[in-house]
Amino acid sequence: MKKLIGDAIKREKQIKGGSKKKKIDLVNGMNPEWVDLSITQDG
Numbered sequence: 001m002k003k004l005i006g007d008a009i010k011r012e013k014q015i016k017g018g019s020k021k022k023k024i025d026l027v028n029g030m031n032p033e034w035v036d037l038s039i040t041q042d043g
Contacts, residue, residue, distance in 0.1 A: 015023065027034065 015026070018026075031037065
């Protein structure tokens, strides 16, 4: 479990440290319609 947490923290730092264009490209790659995922999640 510690490895998963460490991997998540590492990835978060990579994303936060990236350029705005890289962040937009990441969203476009995973969610090209820019659907608000907070609305679509169950729970």
